[in-house]
Amino acid sequence: MKKSILFLGLIYLIFISLGLPDSILGVAWPSMNGEFNVAASSAGIIAMVVSIGTILSSFQTNQLIQKIGVGNLIVCSILFTVIGLCGFSVSKNFVFLIISAIPLGLGAGAIDTAVNDYVALHYKAHHMNWLHGFWGIGATLGPIIMGVFLRNQNWRGGYLVLAGVQFILVTVVYFTRKQWKQPKQAAHSLEAQDSLLTLFKQPGVIFSLICFIFYVGVEACMGLWGSSFLVKVKDIPISTAAFMTSSYYASLTVGRLAAGFFTFFLSSRKLLYISEGFLLAGVVFLMIGKGNFAAIGFIFTGLGSAAIFPTMLHETPERFGTKNSARIMSLQLALAYTGTTFLPPALGVLADRFTLTIFPYLLFLFGGIVFASTIILEKTVQATNLR
Template sequence: MKKSVLFLGLIYLIFISLGLPDSILGVAWPSMNGDFRVAASSAGIVAMVISIGTILSSFQTNRMIQKIGVGNLIVCSIFCTVIGLCGFSISQNFFFLIVSAIPLGLGAGAIDTAVNDYVALHYKAHHMNWLHGFWGIGATAGPIIMGFYLKNQNWRGGYLVLASLQFILVVIVFFSRKQWQQPRKIAHASEKQDSMITLIKRPGVIFSLICFIFYVGIEACMGLWGSSFLVRVKDIPISTAAFMTSTYYASLTVGRLAAGFITFFLSSRKLLYLSETLLIAGVVVLLFGNGNFAAIGFIFTGLGSAAIFPTMLHETPGRFGVKNSARIMSLQLALAYTGTTFLPPLLGFLAERFTLVIFPYLLFVFGCILLGSTIILEKRVKELRN
């Protein structure tokens, strides 16, 4: 029992480490772009390289699991993030920074896909929600660590500390890697697997992919454009807008931890419907709310968002079968990263033409597509089971 609890704690620790680098580029970039003498908008190039690496590794994760095992893959992937973070800390020019972003993205994508699939197969829904809650803890801690070093204009030190923490985790996971080799409920390697085209044609898979694109798009748009919307459209002071944006992430993290307990008495299907309805309600409050009342919209949207991503991931084996769960998980996460990469720029492109007034309207459309796709997905899965 003690051994299994420690192993579960290690899984949570891995997701804290996954969240650590995710939110620090934006915090450090005002200092970094001055050192590299590049435009402020160049951060988008770095972020896109990381995202592309993440997408590519997500597609290859299942193949690598079959070749070297989950434990070894996670060790190698975390080590890739160490290389990337060290590269950031010693970069002397923008080109080297871009090169360093490649292993950072590749490592993050493989960790995310492998651990999510493992937890979906071997643990109950509340653990998946708590897992992503711990990611939020890491995403919150990263800027705090970087902020400490930015007081002395030492963003390199911040990246080096994160690389050191990741390296310690590499050592821990290396010595526990055999714990990951327990057999799956159904061994992937021993069964004939469907082709990728066949997988996509399975009832409900397309709608599942649509759900991932638009949910993650909403989350990314809230993080990137939420504060600007409050300042430019709602005339809220910058400092207050920053605080309101932080309430979104706080609600997201707290909501995921709370959702773990809610799953004890509410089915995943009902939790998804409730969450997506609350998310849409939060967007409506953003649309019509003024002043500090708009903060309620951020809180509702954060709480509504909380359980959606982990619940959809956990439902993957149950919806589409254990045999193909890892490959469909890879597809889902790859499409999720695609949504993160392209939907926020799309909103920015439209905002240039219609101003940021369009922000809540577009989120409302995204939310309705998400809810509609979930309803159709559940219907397709139910028909398949019958």
């Protein structure tokens, strides 16, 4: 019993480590930007490279697990993130940053997919909710750690410390790699592969995919451009902006840990509507908030974002049936990564043209699309179930 609890604790620690690098580029970028003498929107290129690496490794995770095992894959993946973070800390030019982003994305994608699949197979549903909450703990700690180093304009030190934390973790995971249960190899028939082409025709699937694309777009844009928005539009010091950005991830974490308890007295539909309303309210606060008051916008947006992603995943079998839920869930995650890949760089390009004052307005547009798509999706699913 004690051994199983310790192993579960290790799984949570892995997801904390997964969250650590996810939120620091946007925090450090106002300092990095000037040093490398590139456009502010260039952060979007780095984020895109990380996201593409994440997508590629996610699609290959199952095959890699069958070849080298879950434990070995997680060890290699965390080691890849160590290499990427070290590369960031010693980069002397923008091209080397892009090269360092490749192993960072490859490692993150494999960890995310492998650990999510493992928990889904071997643990109860509430552990999945808390798992994403622990990712939020890492995403909260990342900007705090970087903010400490930014007080001395030492963003490289922040990346190096995070690489050290990841290295300690990979050492621990290495000695537990044989404890990870190997899943049975799934048979993928031609019929199952062909059926994927018909999923788009299932009522509501298109609107579900739209929700995933634009919700994850909100989360990714908050992480990448939130700190720059505070510095350049709200005239807030860089180190203070880093801590304010961490408030978004802190509220995201608290909200996800609490969401599991809300499901005892709220339906998933009501939880989604309330969450999306909070998200839009938070973005309005970002528009009108001045100075430190803008932090309220980050907190509200984080609280609103908290339950959306895990609830949408959890609702997949209810909305579309258990027969196709696994393939639809994979499709949803793939489209979510697509939103992460393209929406933050697109916002950066528009910000170069119109300034970062457009940041909250585009977030409101994204959130509005999620809210409208959720309403249409719920009505479509209800109408289908009544037939």
